[in-house]
Amino acid sequence: MKCGFVVFNDLTALDFIGVYDPVTRLKTMGFIPDLSWDVCARENRILDSSGLSFEANMVGKSLSSYDLVIVPGGFGTRSLVNDKGFIDWLKTAASCPLKASVCTGSLLWGACGFLAGKQATTHPSAYEDLAKYCETVKHERIVDEGNIITARGVTAGIDLGLYLCGKIAGETAREKIARQMDYSK
Amino acid sequence: MKCGFVVFNDLTALDFIGVYDPVTRLKTMGFIPDLSWDVCARENRILDSSGLSFEANMVGKSLSSYDLVIVPGGFGTRSLVNDKGFIDWLKTAASCPLKASVCTGSLLWGACGFLAGKQATTHPSAYEDLAKYCETVKHERIVDEGNIITARGVTAGIDLGLYLCGKIAGETAREKIARQMDYSK
Numbered sequence: 001m002k003c004g005f006v007v008f009n010d011l012t013a014l015d016f017i018g019v020y021d022p023v024t025r026l027k028t029m030g031f032i033p034d035l036s037w038d039v040c041a042r043e044n045r046i047l048d049s050s051g052l053s054f055e056a057n058m059v060g061k062s063l064s065s066y067d068l069v070i071v072p073g074g075f076g077t078r079s080l081v082n083d084k085g086f087i088d089w090l091k092t093a094a095s096c097p098l099k100a101s102v103c104t105g106s107l108l109w110g111a112c113g114f115l116a117g118k119q120a121t122t123h124p125s126a127y128e129d130l131a132k133y134c135e136t137v138k139h140e141r142i143v144d145e146g147n148i149i150t151a152r153g154v155t156a157g158i159d160l161g162l163y164l165c166g167k168i169a170g171e172t173a174r175e176k177i178a179r180q181m182d183y184s185k
Numbered sequence: 186m187k188c189g190f191v192v193f194n195d196l197t198a199l200d201f202i203g204v205y206d207p208v209t210r211l212k213t214m215g216f217i218p219d220l221s222w223d224v225c226a227r228e229n230r231i232l233d234s235s236g237l238s239f240e241a242n243m244v245g246k247s248l249s250s251y252d253l254v255i256v257p258g259g260f261g262t263r264s265l266v267n268d269k270g271f272i273d274w275l276k277t278a279a280s281c282p283l284k285a286s287v288c289t290g291s292l293l294w295g296a297c298g299f300l301a302g303k304q305a306t307t308h309p310s311a312y313e314d315l316a317k318y319c320e321t322v323k324h325e326r327i328v329d330e331g332n333i334i335t336a337r338g339v340t341a342g343i344d345l346g347l348y349l350c351g352k353i354a355g356e357t358a359r360e361k362i363a364r365q366m367d368y369s370k
Contacts, residue, residue, distance in 0.1 A: 014206035014343075014366070021199035021339065024235040039237065050209040052224065055238045103367075123367060141369070153367025154206065158199075158340060181199070182288075182308060182338025184326070 001168070003037040004066040004093075006105075007056060008086070010076030013048040015102040018157030019070055022165050025177045031169040040069075042089055049074050063093040068164070072157070073103025073123060081111040099148045100164065102157035106130055106150040118145045123153040158183065186353070188222040189251040189278075191290075192241060193271070195261030198233040200287040203342030204255055207350050210362045216354040225254075227274055234259050248278040253349070257342070258288025258308060266296040284333045285349065287342035291315055291335040303330045308338035343368065 005020055027035040040063060041056035048054065063069050071090070080086045091112045093099055101109050106122040109115055110133025120134040121143045130137050142163050143150045151160035162183065166174035190205055205222075212220040225248060226241035233239065248254050256275070265271045276297045278284055286294050291307040294300055295318025305319040306328045315322050327348050328335045336345035347368065351359035 012206070013202050017198050017202040020235075020237070021197070028235060037235075050205075050213060050222075052205070053240045153365075155343060155366050155368045180310075180338075181340050183340045 001032055001035045001068070002066045003035065003068045003070065004040045004058065004063055005037060006063075006069060006071045006090070007039055007041045007046050007054050008074075008076050008080060009043075009046045010049045011046070011072045011074035012103060012154055013050070013052055013054075014154050015072030015074060015105065015157045016054070018155065019072075019100070019102055019151075019161035019164070022158065022161030022177050022181060023068075023070070025180065026165055026169055026173065029173075029177060029180065031165075031173040031177075038066075042086060049076070060089065063090070064095055066093065066096050068098040068100065068168075069093040069096050071099075071101040071105035071108050073101070073105040073107075073154075077104040077107045081107050087111050097147060100150070100160060102151045102160055103153050104129075107133065109148060109150070110134060114148055115150075118148065119143050120145070120148075120150040121152050122150065125153075186217055186220045186253070187251045188220065188253045188255065189225045189243065189248055190222060191248075191254060191256045191275070192224055192226045192231050192239050193259075193261050193265060194228075194231045195234045196231070196257045196259035197288060197339055198235070198237055198239075199339050200257030200259060200290065200342045201239070203340060204257075204285070204287055204336075204346035204349070207343065207346030207362050207366060208253075208255070210365065211350055211354055211358065214358075214362060214365065216350075216358040216362075223251075227271060234261070245274065248275070249280055251278065251281050253283045253285065253353075254278040254281050255345075256284075256286040256290035256293050258286070258290040258292075258339075262289040262292045266292050272296050282332060285335070285345060287336045287345055288338050289314075292318065294333060294335070295319060299333055300335075303333065304328050305330070305333075305335040306337050307335065310338075
């Protein structure tokens with residue numbers, strides 16, 4: 001199983017790491033031994049909205065080979081929805097069986113056209129922005145439309161990660177990972 | 186106000202980013218405009234326990250000038266408690282008015298001797314390891330001993346970050362930051 005974590009300038013680091021932690025535990029805790037992942041971007045190195053840098057190991061290549069592609073949010077999404085080069089690159093995930101987003105990352109999937117006719121969510125401050133891309137904006141923590149799952153704001157990335165763990169590896173795996181993360185919700 | 190985020194090889198990325206997000210929002214949301222921070226390490230580049238790299242911008246220098254020093258946990262702590270060079274470097278934070286840790290980061294403060302006679306917490310799997318460094322191991326989410334604050338496992342880093350926001354900038358700031366993070370606890 002191959003997972004791609006998309007990153008870009010001016011992302012919210014916790015959107016990325018909140019879902020990265022539980023999903024990568026699927027491998028490190030032995031539930032999905034063949035899980036592999038890449039940090040995917042259009043540049044080698046990106047900066048989050050507070051100046052922290054992340055390195056990508058997959059730069060500018062098609063996302064089509066991933067089983068799961070996860071997009072974080074952040075202020076960078078506001079300009080990227082109008083960045084044809086970025087959106088065309090993200091559209092290479094069209095055939096991936098599972099796509100997910102945290103926070104305003106759903107605006108990026110929306111700009112790809114992948115939320116048309118679907119229900120979705122985003123950061124509460126961006127509900128209006130999301131409305132033009134989907135059929136119904138839900139105010140729920142996680143909205144699962146089968147092949148595309150959107151999560152609400154920042155910390156909902158942890159909920160998304162655990163939800164994906166349950167979906168991919170089952171409820172027992174999800175519970176053990178949540179316990180190891182000392183997640184008390 | 187100067188904050189140092191300590192990083193090291195084989196850390197848990199979410200321990201670091203869970204507290205980095207709310208604390209850096211003190212500046213980006215305008216509550217502490219003069220807040221600055223460094224990512225502090227003994228090497229330019231470190232890898233988390235799943236291979237993600239972080240860059241440090243403060244390498245090997247004394248930590249004594251920081252107002253707040255925050256240490257994450259992770260499997261790397263298990264060998265670092267016996268790494269004299271690392272512990273001697275961390276001890277340069279002795280005079281800092283506020284020190285904090287997430288998860289097994291408290292073992293590192295313990296190895297510095299800073300928890301002697303105090304109450305502290307850590308990841309539930311490391312309670313026994315912590316016991317030799319402090320007076321009482323508490324099973325609570327956050328243990329505040331005034332100049333040193335320890336948080337429990339992984340996701341407790343978010344609780345620690347919000348707790349620090351309240352301590353540094355007041356309850357209203359803490360509430361606004363929690364809302365912006367869509368933190369529903």
